[in-house]
Amino acid sequence: MNTLKILVVDDDKLEQKVMLKSLAGQEVDVADDYRSALRKLNAGHYDICFFDLLLGKNDNYSGLKLIPAAVEKGAYPVVMSSCETEETINRAYALGCRDFYVKGNEDSNIAAVIARYLRGGAGSAQDIFSSGFITDDPSTRSMIIEALKYAPAALPILLLGPSGTGKTTLAKIIHDNSGRQGDFVAINCSAYSEDLLEAELFGYKKGAFTGAHDNRKGRLLQADKGTLFLDEIGAMSQSMQTKLLKAIEEKCFYPVGSDRPEYSDFRVISATLEDMQQLLAQKKLRFDFFQRVHGMTITLKPLEQRKCDVFPLINAFCKTGKRLAFDDDAKQYLLRHNWPGNTREVKRFVELVSAGGEGRITKETAHRHIKQVVSETQQPAGDFLTQQQYDFALKHGLNEALDRFAYEAIKRNLDENKGKKVRTRGDLKIATRLLYSMLRKYGGK
Amino acid sequence: MAGTTDIYHGLESKAASLKSAVRLLRDCPPEEKREMIALMREAAQDIQRYLAELEKILSA
Numbered sequence: 001m002n003t004l005k006i007l008v009v010d011d012d013k014l015e016q017k018v019m020l021k022s023l024a025g026q027e028v029d030v031a032d033d034y035r036s037a038l039r040k041l042n043a044g045h046y047d048i049c050f051f052d053l054l055l056g057k058n059d060n061y062s063g064l065k066l067i068p069a070a071v072e073k074g075a076y077p078v079v080m081s082s083c084e085t086e087e088t089i090n091r092a093y094a095l096g097c098r099d100f101y102v103k104g105n106e107d108s109n110i111a112a113v114i115a116r117y118l119r120g121g122a123g124s125a126q127d128i129f130s131s132g133f134i135t136d137d138p139s140t141r142s143m144i145i146e147a148l149k150y151a152p153a154a155l156p157i158l159l160l161g162p163s164g165t166g167k168t169t170l171a172k173i174i175h176d177n178s179g180r181q182g183d184f185v186a187i188n189c190s191a192y193s194e195d196l197l198e199a200e201l202f203g204y205k206k207g208a209f210t211g212a213h214d215n216r217k218g219r220l221l222q223a224d225k226g227t228l229f230l231d232e233i234g235a236m237s238q239s240m241q242t243k244l245l246k247a248i249e250e251k252c253f254y255p256v257g258s259d260r261p262e263y264s265d266f267r268v269i270s271a272t273l274e275d276m277q278q279l280l281a282q283k284k285l286r287f288d289f290f291q292r293v294h295g296m297t298i299t300l301k302p303l304e305q306r307k308c309d310v311f312p313l314i315n316a317f318c319k320t321g322k323r324l325a326f327d328d329d330a331k332q333y334l335l336r337h338n339w340p341g342n343t344r345e346v347k348r349f350v351e352l353v354s355a356g357g358e359g360r361i362t363k364e365t366a367h368r369h370i371k372q373v374v375s376e377t378q379q380p381a382g383d384f385l386t387q388q389q390y391d392f393a394l395k396h397g398l399n400e401a402l403d404r405f406a407y408e409a410i411k412r413n414l415d416e417n418k419g420k421k422v423r424t425r426g427d428l429k430i431a432t433r434l435l436y437s438m439l440r441k442y443g444g445k
Numbered sequence: 446m447a448g449t450t451d452i453y454h455g456l457e458s459k460a461a462s463l464k465s466a467v468r469l470l471r472d473c474p475p476e477e478k479r480e481m482i483a484l485m486r487e488a489a490q491d492i493q494r495y496l497a498e499l500e501k502i503l504s505a
Contacts, residue, residue, distance in 0.1 A: 014484040015462040021469045054454065082457040103461035107468055 071096035112152030112179030137306035161300030164342030182226025190235035208257025329363035
Protein backbone atom coordinates (compact mmCIF):
# COMPACT_ATOMS: atom_id res chain seq x y z
CA MET A 1 0.00 0.00 0.00
CA ASN A 2 1.35 3.48 -0.87
CA THR A 3 1.58 6.03 1.92
CA LEU A 4 -1.59 8.08 2.24
CA LYS A 5 -1.56 11.84 2.78
CA ILE A 6 -3.88 12.59 5.66
CA LEU A 7 -5.10 15.76 7.37
CA VAL A 8 -6.31 15.60 10.98
CA VAL A 9 -8.29 18.59 12.24
CA ASP A 10 -8.86 18.55 16.01
CA ASP A 11 -8.37 21.11 18.77
CA ASP A 12 -7.68 18.45 21.43
CA LYS A 13 -3.94 17.79 21.86
CA LEU A 14 -4.45 14.30 23.25
CA GLU A 15 -6.74 13.36 20.37
CA GLN A 16 -4.14 14.70 17.90
CA LYS A 17 -1.54 12.47 19.54
CA VAL A 18 -3.88 9.48 19.42
CA MET A 19 -4.54 10.08 15.73
CA LEU A 20 -0.83 10.45 14.94
CA LYS A 21 -0.11 7.16 16.71
CA SER A 22 -3.04 5.38 15.07
CA LEU A 23 -2.02 6.65 11.62
CA ALA A 24 1.65 5.69 12.00
CA GLY A 25 3.16 4.90 8.59
CA GLN A 26 1.03 7.49 6.78
CA GLU A 27 1.99 11.10 5.98
CA VAL A 28 -0.06 13.09 8.49
CA ASP A 29 -0.65 16.85 8.85
CA VAL A 30 -2.43 18.30 11.87
CA ALA A 31 -4.50 21.48 12.23
CA ASP A 32 -6.00 22.90 15.46
CA ASP A 33 -8.64 25.24 14.10
CA TYR A 34 -10.82 26.14 11.11
CA ARG A 35 -8.49 28.75 9.62
CA SER A 36 -5.30 26.70 9.65
CA ALA A 37 -7.23 23.65 8.40
CA LEU A 38 -8.61 25.64 5.46
CA ARG A 39 -5.15 26.97 4.68
CA LYS A 40 -3.69 23.47 4.64
CA LEU A 41 -6.57 22.14 2.57
CA ASN A 42 -6.13 24.85 -0.06
CA ALA A 43 -2.36 24.48 -0.19
CA GLY A 44 -1.98 20.72 -0.32
CA HIS A 45 -3.50 17.53 -1.61
CA TYR A 46 -4.89 15.04 0.90
CA ASP A 47 -6.28 11.55 0.38
CA ILE A 48 -8.26 11.49 3.63
CA CYS A 49 -9.30 14.33 5.98
CA PHE A 50 -10.45 13.61 9.55
CA PHE A 51 -12.54 16.44 11.03
CA ASP A 52 -13.64 17.01 14.59
CA LEU A 53 -16.92 18.96 14.60
CA LEU A 54 -16.32 21.48 17.37
CA LEU A 55 -13.01 23.31 17.06
CA GLY A 56 -12.38 25.42 20.17
CA LYS A 57 -14.66 26.88 22.82
CA ASN A 58 -18.07 28.25 21.78
CA ASP A 59 -17.49 26.92 18.29
CA ASN A 60 -20.47 26.49 15.97
CA TYR A 61 -19.60 23.24 14.21
CA SER A 62 -16.82 24.76 12.10
CA GLY A 63 -15.62 21.19 11.39
CA LEU A 64 -18.73 20.77 9.24
CA LYS A 65 -17.82 23.84 7.19
CA LEU A 66 -14.53 22.20 6.18
CA ILE A 67 -16.25 19.22 4.52
CA PRO A 68 -17.16 21.00 1.23
CA ALA A 69 -13.59 22.31 0.93
CA ALA A 70 -12.24 18.76 1.30
CA VAL A 71 -14.76 17.44 -1.25
CA GLU A 72 -13.74 20.16 -3.71
CA LYS A 73 -10.10 19.11 -3.38
CA GLY A 74 -11.01 15.47 -4.09
CA ALA A 75 -10.26 14.25 -0.54
CA TYR A 76 -12.24 11.62 1.39
CA PRO A 77 -13.82 13.55 4.31
CA VAL A 78 -14.37 11.72 7.57
CA VAL A 79 -16.05 13.16 10.67
CA MET A 80 -14.89 11.93 14.06
CA SER A 81 -16.97 13.27 16.87
CA SER A 82 -18.25 12.65 20.32
CA CYS A 83 -21.55 14.44 19.57
CA GLU A 84 -23.34 12.13 17.21
CA THR A 85 -26.84 13.61 17.12
CA GLU A 86 -28.99 12.60 14.17
CA GLU A 87 -28.99 16.20 13.00
CA THR A 88 -25.19 16.53 12.88
CA ILE A 89 -24.83 13.15 11.15
CA ASN A 90 -27.39 14.18 8.51
CA ARG A 91 -25.74 17.55 8.01
CA ALA A 92 -22.30 15.96 7.67
CA TYR A 93 -23.45 13.46 5.04
CA ALA A 94 -25.42 16.14 3.19
CA LEU A 95 -22.24 18.22 2.92
CA GLY A 96 -20.33 15.32 1.37
CA CYS A 97 -18.83 13.49 4.36
CA ARG A 98 -18.06 9.85 3.39
CA ASP A 99 -17.62 8.36 6.84
CA PHE A 100 -18.73 9.31 10.36
CA TYR A 101 -17.54 7.62 13.50
CA VAL A 102 -17.82 8.19 17.21
CA LYS A 103 -14.53 8.86 19.01
CA GLY A 104 -13.25 6.28 21.45
CA ASN A 105 -12.11 3.28 19.40
CA GLU A 106 -9.63 4.95 17.09
CA ASP A 107 -7.54 1.84 16.46
CA SER A 108 -10.37 -0.15 14.88
CA ASN A 109 -12.28 2.87 13.50
CA ILE A 110 -9.28 4.23 11.59
CA ALA A 111 -8.37 0.83 10.14
CA ALA A 112 -11.96 0.46 8.91
CA VAL A 113 -12.02 3.98 7.41
CA ILE A 114 -8.76 3.34 5.52
CA ALA A 115 -10.07 -0.03 4.28
CA ARG A 116 -13.24 1.67 3.00
CA TYR A 117 -11.23 4.48 1.39
CA LEU A 118 -8.93 1.98 -0.36
CA ARG A 119 -11.83 0.05 -1.82
CA GLY A 120 -13.39 3.30 -3.07
CA GLY A 121 -16.05 3.93 -0.45
CA ALA A 122 -19.62 2.69 -0.67
CA GLY A 123 -19.54 2.59 -4.48
CA SER A 124 -17.46 -0.57 -4.37
CA ALA A 125 -20.45 -2.85 -3.71
CA GLN A 126 -20.77 -3.14 -7.49
CA ASP A 127 -17.22 -4.57 -7.65
CA ILE A 128 -18.11 -7.14 -5.01
CA PHE A 129 -21.14 -8.32 -6.98
CA SER A 130 -19.28 -8.53 -10.26
CA SER A 131 -16.10 -10.21 -9.06
CA GLY A 132 -16.28 -11.21 -5.38
CA PHE A 133 -19.75 -12.57 -4.68
CA ILE A 134 -21.36 -12.81 -8.08
CA THR A 135 -25.08 -12.14 -7.87
CA ASP A 136 -27.76 -10.15 -9.66
CA ASP A 137 -30.43 -11.27 -7.21
CA PRO A 138 -31.83 -8.12 -5.51
CA SER A 139 -32.54 -9.72 -2.12
CA THR A 140 -29.11 -11.40 -1.96
CA ARG A 141 -27.47 -8.11 -2.93
CA SER A 142 -29.28 -6.11 -0.26
CA MET A 143 -28.45 -8.77 2.34
CA ILE A 144 -24.74 -8.57 1.47
CA ILE A 145 -24.77 -4.75 1.49
CA GLU A 146 -26.34 -4.93 4.96
CA ALA A 147 -23.69 -7.43 6.09
CA LEU A 148 -20.90 -5.17 4.81
CA LYS A 149 -22.16 -2.36 7.05
CA TYR A 150 -21.29 -4.61 9.99
CA ALA A 151 -17.93 -5.73 8.54
CA PRO A 152 -15.85 -3.30 10.62
CA ALA A 153 -17.67 -4.20 13.85
CA ALA A 154 -16.53 -7.03 16.10
CA LEU A 155 -20.06 -8.46 15.99
CA PRO A 156 -20.10 -12.22 15.29
CA ILE A 157 -21.80 -13.25 12.05
CA LEU A 158 -23.60 -16.51 11.31
CA LEU A 159 -23.95 -17.61 7.69
CA LEU A 160 -26.63 -20.14 6.82
CA GLY A 161 -27.37 -21.83 3.52
CA PRO A 162 -26.91 -25.05 1.59
CA SER A 163 -23.49 -26.25 0.48
CA GLY A 164 -22.03 -24.28 -2.43
CA THR A 165 -24.06 -21.10 -1.88
CA GLY A 166 -20.96 -18.99 -1.17
CA LYS A 167 -20.71 -18.92 2.63
CA THR A 168 -16.89 -19.05 2.66
CA THR A 169 -16.66 -16.45 -0.13
CA LEU A 170 -18.92 -14.10 1.80
CA ALA A 171 -17.00 -14.65 5.05
CA LYS A 172 -13.78 -13.69 3.23
CA ILE A 173 -15.41 -10.58 1.73
CA ILE A 174 -16.61 -9.51 5.18
CA HIS A 175 -13.07 -9.97 6.52
CA ASP A 176 -11.54 -8.05 3.59
CA ASN A 177 -13.87 -5.16 4.34
CA SER A 178 -13.44 -5.25 8.11
CA GLY A 179 -10.23 -3.26 8.27
CA ARG A 180 -8.87 -5.98 10.57
CA GLN A 181 -5.15 -6.29 9.98
CA GLY A 182 -4.80 -9.97 10.87
CA ASP A 183 -5.45 -12.99 8.68
CA PHE A 184 -8.62 -14.72 7.56
CA VAL A 185 -8.31 -18.18 9.10
CA ALA A 186 -10.85 -20.82 8.12
CA ILE A 187 -11.48 -24.24 9.61
CA ASN A 188 -14.06 -26.85 8.67
CA CYS A 189 -15.17 -28.29 12.01
CA SER A 190 -16.67 -31.41 10.39
CA ALA A 191 -13.29 -32.45 8.99
CA TYR A 192 -11.76 -33.25 12.40
CA SER A 193 -12.39 -35.62 15.29
CA GLU A 194 -12.94 -33.90 18.64
CA ASP A 195 -9.33 -34.27 19.85
CA LEU A 196 -7.88 -33.15 16.55
CA LEU A 197 -10.24 -30.18 16.39
CA GLU A 198 -9.14 -29.05 19.85
CA ALA A 199 -5.47 -29.29 18.83
CA GLU A 200 -6.20 -27.51 15.54
CA LEU A 201 -8.10 -24.66 17.19
CA PHE A 202 -6.10 -24.11 20.37
CA GLY A 203 -2.70 -25.39 19.25
CA TYR A 204 -0.53 -27.68 21.37
CA LYS A 205 2.75 -27.94 23.22
CA LYS A 206 5.51 -30.37 22.31
CA GLY A 207 4.84 -33.74 23.95
CA ALA A 208 1.17 -32.97 24.73
CA PHE A 209 0.17 -36.20 22.97
CA THR A 210 1.73 -38.90 20.82
CA GLY A 211 2.90 -37.26 17.61
CA ALA A 212 3.16 -33.74 19.08
CA HIS A 213 6.85 -33.39 18.18
CA ASP A 214 6.85 -29.58 18.24
CA ASN A 215 4.86 -26.67 19.63
CA ARG A 216 2.13 -25.69 17.22
CA LYS A 217 0.11 -22.49 16.94
CA GLY A 218 -3.63 -23.06 16.81
CA ARG A 219 -6.08 -21.37 14.46
CA LEU A 220 -7.31 -19.07 17.24
CA LEU A 221 -3.86 -17.57 17.60
CA GLN A 222 -3.33 -17.45 13.83
CA ALA A 223 -6.51 -15.35 13.63
CA ASP A 224 -5.20 -12.74 16.10
CA LYS A 225 -6.45 -9.28 14.97
CA GLY A 226 -8.15 -11.09 12.11
CA THR A 227 -11.15 -13.33 11.49
CA LEU A 228 -11.75 -16.93 12.52
CA PHE A 229 -14.17 -18.63 10.14
CA LEU A 230 -15.76 -21.72 11.69
CA ASP A 231 -17.42 -23.73 8.93
CA GLU A 232 -19.93 -26.50 9.78
CA ILE A 233 -20.25 -25.52 13.45
CA GLY A 234 -23.13 -27.99 13.80
CA ALA A 235 -20.56 -30.81 13.63
CA MET A 236 -18.85 -29.65 16.82
CA SER A 237 -19.36 -31.67 20.02
CA GLN A 238 -21.00 -30.08 23.06
CA SER A 239 -17.78 -30.18 25.11
CA MET A 240 -15.87 -28.56 22.25
CA GLN A 241 -18.54 -25.85 22.07
CA THR A 242 -18.06 -25.17 25.80
CA LYS A 243 -14.29 -24.79 25.38
CA LEU A 244 -14.66 -22.56 22.34
CA LEU A 245 -17.37 -20.46 23.98
CA LYS A 246 -14.98 -19.62 26.81
CA ALA A 247 -12.22 -18.73 24.34
CA ILE A 248 -14.57 -16.50 22.33
CA GLU A 249 -15.83 -14.72 25.44
CA GLU A 250 -12.47 -14.22 27.12
CA LYS A 251 -10.26 -14.07 24.01
CA CYS A 252 -7.97 -16.27 26.05
CA PHE A 253 -7.37 -20.03 25.93
CA TYR A 254 -4.91 -22.79 26.83
CA PRO A 255 -3.13 -24.75 24.08
CA VAL A 256 -3.34 -28.55 24.60
CA GLY A 257 -0.70 -29.57 27.16
CA SER A 258 0.04 -26.01 28.29
CA ASP A 259 -0.63 -24.32 31.60
CA ARG A 260 0.08 -20.84 30.21
CA PRO A 261 -2.78 -18.95 28.59
CA GLU A 262 -2.58 -17.49 25.07
CA TYR A 263 -4.43 -14.32 24.06
CA SER A 264 -5.95 -13.61 20.67
CA ASP A 265 -8.21 -10.80 19.44
CA PHE A 266 -10.19 -12.63 16.75
CA ARG A 267 -13.60 -11.96 15.24
CA VAL A 268 -15.83 -15.00 14.71
CA ILE A 269 -17.79 -15.75 11.56
CA SER A 270 -19.45 -19.15 11.57
CA ALA A 271 -21.45 -21.13 9.05
CA THR A 272 -23.61 -24.17 8.77
CA LEU A 273 -25.89 -25.80 6.22
CA GLU A 274 -28.00 -27.32 8.99
CA ASP A 275 -31.20 -25.95 10.50
CA MET A 276 -30.08 -24.07 13.63
CA GLN A 277 -33.45 -24.36 15.39
CA GLN A 278 -33.40 -28.11 14.83
CA LEU A 279 -29.82 -28.36 16.15
CA LEU A 280 -30.93 -26.45 19.27
CA ALA A 281 -34.07 -28.58 19.72
CA GLN A 282 -32.02 -31.77 19.36
CA LYS A 283 -29.53 -30.34 21.87
CA LYS A 284 -26.69 -30.77 19.37
CA LEU A 285 -25.99 -27.08 19.74
CA ARG A 286 -25.63 -25.39 23.13
CA PHE A 287 -27.88 -22.35 23.47
CA ASP A 288 -25.14 -20.22 25.09
CA PHE A 289 -22.76 -21.10 22.23
CA PHE A 290 -25.45 -20.28 19.66
CA GLN A 291 -26.05 -16.91 21.34
CA ARG A 292 -22.35 -16.15 21.19
CA VAL A 293 -21.98 -16.84 17.44
CA HIS A 294 -25.20 -15.47 15.95
CA GLY A 295 -24.81 -11.69 16.36
CA MET A 296 -25.99 -11.17 12.80
CA THR A 297 -27.50 -13.97 10.72
CA ILE A 298 -27.36 -14.11 6.93
CA THR A 299 -29.20 -16.85 5.04
CA LEU A 300 -27.94 -17.45 1.53
CA LYS A 301 -30.46 -18.72 -1.00
CA PRO A 302 -29.70 -21.80 -3.10
CA LEU A 303 -29.12 -21.17 -6.81
CA GLU A 304 -32.50 -22.79 -7.53
CA GLN A 305 -34.09 -19.68 -6.00
CA ARG A 306 -31.86 -17.18 -7.83
CA LYS A 307 -31.66 -18.46 -11.38
CA CYS A 308 -30.73 -14.95 -12.56
CA ASP A 309 -27.23 -15.76 -11.24
CA VAL A 310 -26.66 -18.87 -13.38
CA PHE A 311 -25.24 -17.10 -16.43
CA PRO A 312 -23.30 -14.41 -14.54
CA LEU A 313 -21.63 -17.30 -12.65
CA ILE A 314 -20.96 -19.26 -15.85
CA ASN A 315 -19.43 -16.14 -17.42
CA ALA A 316 -17.30 -15.50 -14.33
CA PHE A 317 -15.96 -19.07 -14.32
CA CYS A 318 -15.25 -18.82 -18.07
CA LYS A 319 -13.23 -15.64 -17.63
CA THR A 320 -9.99 -17.41 -16.92
CA GLY A 321 -10.45 -20.05 -19.61
CA LYS A 322 -12.13 -20.61 -22.94
CA ARG A 323 -15.07 -18.30 -23.73
CA LEU A 324 -18.25 -20.21 -24.51
CA ALA A 325 -21.38 -19.45 -26.55
CA PHE A 326 -24.69 -21.06 -25.60
CA ASP A 327 -27.55 -21.83 -28.01
CA ASP A 328 -30.94 -20.51 -26.91
CA ASP A 329 -32.11 -24.09 -26.22
CA ALA A 330 -29.02 -24.70 -24.09
CA LYS A 331 -29.67 -21.47 -22.17
CA GLN A 332 -33.27 -22.47 -21.49
CA TYR A 333 -32.15 -25.92 -20.42
CA LEU A 334 -29.55 -24.52 -18.00
CA LEU A 335 -32.07 -22.08 -16.53
CA ARG A 336 -34.55 -24.92 -15.92
CA HIS A 337 -31.93 -27.02 -14.16
CA ASN A 338 -32.10 -26.72 -10.37
CA TRP A 339 -28.35 -26.78 -9.68
CA PRO A 340 -28.52 -28.80 -6.43
CA GLY A 341 -24.73 -28.40 -5.99
CA ASN A 342 -25.15 -24.59 -6.34
CA THR A 343 -22.09 -22.53 -7.32
CA ARG A 344 -19.79 -25.53 -6.99
CA GLU A 345 -21.89 -27.40 -9.56
CA VAL A 346 -21.78 -24.44 -11.98
CA LYS A 347 -18.00 -24.29 -11.64
CA ARG A 348 -17.62 -28.02 -12.33
CA PHE A 349 -19.99 -27.76 -15.28
CA VAL A 350 -17.94 -24.92 -16.80
CA GLU A 351 -14.71 -26.90 -16.27
CA LEU A 352 -16.18 -29.92 -18.05
CA VAL A 353 -17.66 -27.93 -20.93
CA SER A 354 -14.47 -25.89 -21.38
CA ALA A 355 -12.35 -29.04 -21.48
CA GLY A 356 -14.49 -30.37 -24.36
CA GLY A 357 -13.84 -29.53 -27.98
CA GLU A 358 -16.88 -27.32 -28.54
CA GLY A 359 -16.97 -23.58 -28.00
CA ARG A 360 -20.61 -23.35 -29.02
CA ILE A 361 -22.75 -25.23 -26.52
CA THR A 362 -25.95 -26.92 -27.66
CA LYS A 363 -28.70 -28.23 -25.41
CA GLU A 364 -27.43 -31.79 -25.93
CA THR A 365 -23.88 -30.86 -24.86
CA ALA A 366 -25.23 -29.05 -21.81
CA HIS A 367 -27.47 -32.00 -20.93
CA ARG A 368 -24.61 -34.48 -21.25
CA HIS A 369 -22.32 -32.51 -18.96
CA ILE A 370 -25.03 -31.67 -16.42
CA LYS A 371 -25.81 -35.39 -16.10
CA GLN A 372 -22.15 -36.06 -15.36
CA VAL A 373 -21.89 -33.23 -12.82
CA VAL A 374 -25.08 -34.29 -11.04
CA SER A 375 -23.89 -37.89 -10.78
CA GLU A 376 -20.52 -36.65 -9.41
CA THR A 377 -22.13 -34.33 -6.88
CA GLN A 378 -25.12 -36.55 -6.08
CA GLN A 379 -26.11 -36.45 -2.45
CA PRO A 380 -25.82 -39.64 -0.40
CA ALA A 381 -28.96 -41.79 -0.20
CA GLY A 382 -29.82 -40.54 3.29
CA ASP A 383 -30.09 -36.95 2.00
CA PHE A 384 -32.39 -37.78 -0.92
CA LEU A 385 -35.34 -36.24 0.88
CA THR A 386 -35.06 -32.45 1.07
CA GLN A 387 -36.42 -30.50 4.04
CA GLN A 388 -38.96 -28.85 1.73
CA GLN A 389 -40.25 -32.25 0.55
CA TYR A 390 -40.44 -33.55 4.10
CA ASP A 391 -42.35 -30.48 5.31
CA PHE A 392 -44.74 -30.82 2.36
CA ALA A 393 -45.37 -34.50 3.22
CA LEU A 394 -46.07 -33.61 6.86
CA LYS A 395 -48.50 -30.90 5.85
CA HIS A 396 -50.36 -32.61 2.98
CA GLY A 397 -49.77 -36.33 3.58
CA LEU A 398 -47.35 -38.71 1.91
CA ASN A 399 -49.65 -39.67 -1.00
CA GLU A 400 -50.08 -36.03 -2.02
CA ALA A 401 -46.33 -35.49 -1.71
CA LEU A 402 -45.60 -38.51 -3.95
CA ASP A 403 -48.08 -37.26 -6.56
CA ARG A 404 -46.53 -33.82 -6.45
CA PHE A 405 -43.07 -35.30 -6.90
CA ALA A 406 -44.30 -37.41 -9.86
CA TYR A 407 -45.90 -34.36 -11.50
CA GLU A 408 -42.78 -32.21 -11.10
CA ALA A 409 -40.60 -34.92 -12.68
CA ILE A 410 -43.08 -35.41 -15.56
CA LYS A 411 -43.42 -31.66 -16.20
CA ARG A 412 -39.67 -31.11 -16.27
CA ASN A 413 -39.05 -34.03 -18.58
CA LEU A 414 -41.84 -32.90 -20.90
CA ASP A 415 -40.24 -29.46 -21.10
CA GLU A 416 -36.90 -31.03 -21.91
CA ASN A 417 -38.55 -33.12 -24.63
CA LYS A 418 -40.48 -30.15 -26.05
CA GLY A 419 -43.80 -31.69 -24.94
CA LYS A 420 -43.29 -35.12 -26.57
CA LYS A 421 -45.20 -37.44 -24.21
CA VAL A 422 -43.93 -40.66 -25.79
CA ARG A 423 -40.37 -39.64 -24.95
CA THR A 424 -41.31 -38.71 -21.39
CA ARG A 425 -43.05 -42.10 -20.88
CA GLY A 426 -39.86 -43.79 -22.04
CA ASP A 427 -37.45 -41.56 -20.09
CA LEU A 428 -39.33 -41.91 -16.82
CA LYS A 429 -40.45 -45.48 -17.45
CA ILE A 430 -44.10 -44.73 -16.58
CA ALA A 431 -47.51 -45.83 -17.89
CA THR A 432 -49.56 -43.50 -20.09
CA ARG A 433 -52.30 -43.51 -17.44
CA LEU A 434 -50.00 -42.08 -14.74
CA LEU A 435 -48.70 -39.40 -17.09
CA TYR A 436 -52.20 -38.20 -18.02
CA SER A 437 -53.60 -38.44 -14.49
CA MET A 438 -50.79 -36.25 -13.15
CA LEU A 439 -51.22 -33.71 -15.94
CA ARG A 440 -54.96 -33.61 -15.23
CA LYS A 441 -54.48 -33.26 -11.49
CA TYR A 442 -51.89 -30.48 -11.49
CA GLY A 443 -51.54 -29.22 -15.03
CA GLY A 444 -55.24 -28.72 -15.73
CA LYS A 445 -55.03 -30.85 -18.89
CA MET B 446 -18.98 28.98 32.91
CA ALA B 447 -20.00 26.61 30.12
CA GLY B 448 -23.61 25.38 29.65
CA THR B 449 -24.53 21.78 30.45
CA THR B 450 -24.56 20.75 26.76
CA ASP B 451 -20.98 21.95 26.35
CA ILE B 452 -19.97 20.24 29.60
CA TYR B 453 -21.41 16.91 28.54
CA HIS B 454 -19.80 17.21 25.13
CA GLY B 455 -16.46 18.11 26.70
CA LEU B 456 -16.73 15.15 29.09
CA GLU B 457 -17.55 12.72 26.28
CA SER B 458 -14.79 14.06 24.09
CA LYS B 459 -12.09 13.96 26.78
CA ALA B 460 -13.17 10.53 28.05
CA ALA B 461 -13.12 9.15 24.49
CA SER B 462 -9.61 10.51 23.86
CA LEU B 463 -8.43 9.09 27.18
CA LYS B 464 -9.85 5.66 26.32
CA SER B 465 -8.09 5.61 22.94
CA ALA B 466 -4.87 6.86 24.50
CA VAL B 467 -4.88 4.11 27.13
CA ARG B 468 -5.10 1.51 24.36
CA LEU B 469 -2.06 2.96 22.63
CA LEU B 470 -0.03 3.65 25.75
CA ARG B 471 1.18 0.07 26.33
CA ASP B 472 3.13 -0.07 23.05
CA CYS B 473 4.65 3.43 23.25
CA PRO B 474 8.44 3.77 23.67
CA PRO B 475 9.38 5.33 27.08
CA GLU B 476 9.90 8.90 25.84
CA GLU B 477 6.60 8.95 23.97
CA LYS B 478 4.91 7.29 26.93
CA ARG B 479 5.93 10.26 29.11
CA GLU B 480 4.56 12.73 26.57
CA MET B 481 1.33 10.73 26.26
CA ILE B 482 0.90 10.51 30.05
CA ALA B 483 1.34 14.29 30.35
CA LEU B 484 -1.38 14.86 27.74
CA MET B 485 -3.60 12.29 29.45
CA ARG B 486 -3.13 14.06 32.76
CA GLU B 487 -4.21 17.36 31.14
CA ALA B 488 -7.29 15.62 29.73
CA ALA B 489 -8.04 14.15 33.17
CA GLN B 490 -7.74 17.65 34.71
CA ASP B 491 -10.17 18.96 32.09
CA ILE B 492 -12.58 16.18 33.08
CA GLN B 493 -12.20 17.19 36.72
CA ARG B 494 -12.91 20.82 35.81
CA TYR B 495 -15.99 19.85 33.80
CA LEU B 496 -17.27 17.75 36.69
CA ALA B 497 -16.74 20.61 39.14
CA GLU B 498 -18.70 22.94 36.85
CA LEU B 499 -21.48 20.37 36.62
CA GLU B 500 -21.61 20.12 40.40
CA LYS B 501 -21.85 23.90 40.66
CA ILE B 502 -24.79 23.91 38.26
CA LEU B 503 -26.47 21.15 40.22
CA SER B 504 -26.10 22.93 43.56
CA ALA B 505 -27.14 26.36 42.19
